[in-house]
Amino acid sequence: MDFGVIGPIKLSRHGKKRLITADSIKELIEELESKEEGLSEACGCYVFAKQTGKGLMPWYVGQACKRPLAAEALNPSNREKYNTVLDAKGSPVLFFLPLRTPSGKLRKRPKGVGRIHALDFLERWLIAAALERNQKLKNSKETAFLRTIHVTGILNARKGGSTKASRDLSRTLWP
Structure with a gap:
């Protein structure tokens, strides 16, 4: 399965509170469509x-498969989560990561209730990577388990917990 990477795309903020x-959403759809026709309607993470x-x-x-990518990324629930981390500093x-066919075209969303297992895997992998970087990640799906698993010096490592073996394994996996 092939996935592209597009971004970072700056989100517009509105009103006095700049939310x-x-x-x-409208502006995001325009931005995505200017990059590639059909991108806002694609499935992906x-x-x-x-x-x-x-x-x-x-x-x-998150992932979008049942709904278009842009609509899912900025659905009301997600906007609420995003707005909780916004302040005067920084840009949202x-x-x-749209799913692509082997020839590089955007993969269409499946009809019905079909799942794309590669999307499920990629979402979990991205959550794990993001959680490693930010323990305050807003996701609740999958994170309870990921927050409790510890591998000495590798995953959710504690200060001073690294060993020679864990450093060697780390260099083996991430040279």
């Missing part, structure tokens, strides 16, 4: 992050 609103002078910090990971951004 992400339904108006932000997305990562919401906040960009500051210190870099990018992930705050939420989204990364999109």
Whole structure:
């Protein structure tokens, strides 16, 4: 399965409180469609992050298969989650990972209730990676388990818990 990566795409904020609103969806769809026709309607995963002078910090990971990518990424529930981490500092951004065919075209969303297992896997993997970077990740799906598993010096490592073996394994897996 092939996935592209698009972003970071800066989200517009509206009103006195400068929140992400339904108006932000319209602008996001236009931005995605200007990058590639059909992108806003594709299926795939997305990562919401906040960009500051210190870099990018992930705050939420999701997938869209039943609904279009743009609509799912900015649905009312997600906007509420995103708005809880916004303040005067930083810009809200989204990364999109659309599923592609072997020839590079955007994969259409499946009809009916079909699941795409590669999307489920990628979402879980992205959640694990984002949680490693930000323990305050807004996801609840999958995170209870991921927050409790610890591998010495590798996953959810504790300070001073690294060993020679864990450092060697880390260099083996991530040279």
